[in-house]
Amino acid sequence: MPSGTQTGATPNSRSSSQTDEVSENPLSSPPNGVISSQGNAGDPASKPDQTGNDKTLPLSAGLYLVATPIGNLGDITFRAVDILKRAEIILCEDTRTSGKLLSRFGIKTKRIAYHEHNAEKMRPEIMDRLGKGQAIALISDAGTPLINDPGYKLVRDCQTTGFTVTTAPGACSPIVALILSGLPSDHFFYAGFLPPKSMARQKELTRFAPIPGSLIFLESPKRLAASLRDMADCLGASRPAAVARELTKLFEEIRPGTLGDLASHYDEAGAPKGEVVIVVGPAPAGSDEPSAEDIDTRLRELLQNHRTKEAADILARETGLKKRDLYNRALELGQQDQDK
Structure with a gap:
């Protein structure tokens, strides 16, 4: 999803000269050994692999929604890295953008583009892969997938069909x-x-x-x-x-x-x-019952840039007061201002 901005992580943090690229961080890489995923807790495929080979045990079949950093690489989770390494394919908004992140963590899993322009075409293929028992990860360019990104229809179809859907949560701007x-x-x-x-x-x-x-x-x-x-x-x-x-x-x-x-x-x-x-922030407490003076002040503000009807409509939505009453009052204020 679209990332937010800024950090000030550690003194060793560095941001790229391009604001849309992730920043380096000494905490970015997982430690030696596997911090394993995922799926159903009782599934052997979701238990840690003690051999040190993170490809020995496959993920259980299903769709994995994996959050990625919104700027600082240190914000990726060990679990996310493990899932992305073990998945059979990774669905990305932009395979080139995601490729930079995946390369940083040595993730060589096959990438397939999945975005708003091809989602309708790709969903049947993805469902077919899930039906064959594949483990598929879905990521966005940055942040938590499905937040302002395509994907909810795929989740809905998986739920309807009975495929497992789970997530590795993380950054969200x-x-x-x-x-x-x-x-x-x-x-x-x-x-x-x-x-x-x-x-x-x-x-x-x-x-x-x-x-x-x-x-x-x-x-x-x-x-x-x-x-x-x-x-x-x-x-x-x-x-x-x-x-x-x-x-x-x-x-x-x-x-x-x-x-x-x-x-x-x-x-x-x-x-x-x-x-x-x-x-x-929320409107100030008590603003649902503004005084007559507050109404007049706000109407005059709105009338500077809006027609009378529009000003009344905006203030009616803000306060819950009747649009007709506000419209009539706006006319009165306009006349008063002209007479001055």
């Missing part, structure tokens, strides 16, 4: 960003990527506004400032948030602030490097 944001994590909603066009983006944001929890978004650096402006507009400029980038890499950065302040910062600073995760 939305969760990493959430726990580093300093924002409430007891309730949260992962929204993935927002639409690239402002109007469609604002429409989506108004749907998310009433959710009683932190909101997590992935975003392109070049659209970061525009998205933050739309968030400030639709969710409230004073709403707490954090922008996380370069997660687990050498130049990891977590920038907290209000949506309004963050939008202003990136308007001036320009697009940052690396992939970005935005975490937006």
Whole structure:
């Protein structure tokens, strides 16, 4: 899945000059001997091989969802490496991108591309392989597979058919960003990527506004400032948030602030490097019953960039108040401002 950004792992950590490549780390390699996987605990094939040959015992048949690092190679698990070595094939988003990671750990398992553009065509072949008793691993370019990546339909088909599905969990940029944001994590909603066009983006944001929890978004650096402006507009400029980038890499950065302040910062600073995760905190307690003064202030904010009907619709979604009442009040405010 798309990675987040930044780390500051150990003093020996190094990040590649390319922000989308994994970083070296002295803890990257598993120790001598096998730390074995997987499958059903009672299956002999899932027990450690004491011979030191990690290819002696095959994996039990099934689909293995394996998380990979989002930046720092030291975040791969010994179990993940073992599964990837023992699997008969590895399904990758991009075989070249995954090849760099697999080569680093001496994994020579055959790679097959599996992504959103070929998933429909590939699934029957994968199901056929599983039916013949093969062990198949599924990874994404970075992070936990199926999070913003294809794969859930394959899992569903395996469950329907009765094939074993298990996972070797690991790094996941939305969760990493959430726990580093300093924002409430007891309730949260992962929204993935927002639409690239402002109007469609604002429409989506108004749907998310009433959710009683932190909101997590992935975003392109070049659209970061525009998205933050739309968030400030639709969710409230004073709403707490954090922008996380370069997660687990050498130049990891977590920038907290209000949506309004963050939008202003990136308007001036320009697009940052690396992939970005935005975490937006819940609306302040009691915001479901705003005062008349708060309503007027928010309506005036919205009317600066929206038509009266749109402003009323956005605020209705934010507060749960009747759209017609807000529309009429917006008309009154507009008239008052004209009379001044």
